[in-house]
Amino acid sequence: GPLIGVLALQGDVREHLAALTAVGAVPTSVRRPDELAAVDGLVIPGGESTTMSKLAVLFGMLEPLRERVRAGMPVYGTCAGLILLAEKILDPRSGQETVGGIDMIVRRNAFGRQNESFEAAVDVAGVGPVDGVFIRAPWVESVGAEVRVLAEHGGHVVAVRQGNALATAFHPELTGDHRLHGFFTEMVRSAG
């Protein structure tokens, strides 16, 4: 299978490594530019997007990430990872940078206090209905013309794709259903 990295600066790395193994990819943790250079595709996990962005700067990873994503490396971001793939964040915290790659504006912690964490059925175009696990999840406030909306929940966009970049506001790595990781692995295979 293709060599797929999981950005391992912060967040739920282990769950993504397990899901990628289950769909026949060869997963590996990525912390350094030389590790990033070696992979065929990359998952950016859920966690805390401000912390992840600050660590990316500290580890000298922000520019290498931007370059590889710009060059078309397949990338899949979940939750905080979706935020990292946005061109713009509404109300970013100070010093919060993004990698970009998807022409969208995201709202952090968008579902609000009453709804901090919840599960809901989400119908993802090209994948089918999945159990969406939302944890202080963002939503996508608006998208550019090149972005395909793959799923909505409660009238809000929660899954998108632009070219080789895929993002979900929810966490399929926390369920036993690995179809989204399978879908992403196919994206990596066809890009290779």
Ligand code: GLN
């Ligand atoms: N609220 C987090 C953030 O802004 C994302 C939460 C998550 O990844 N589960 O980064």
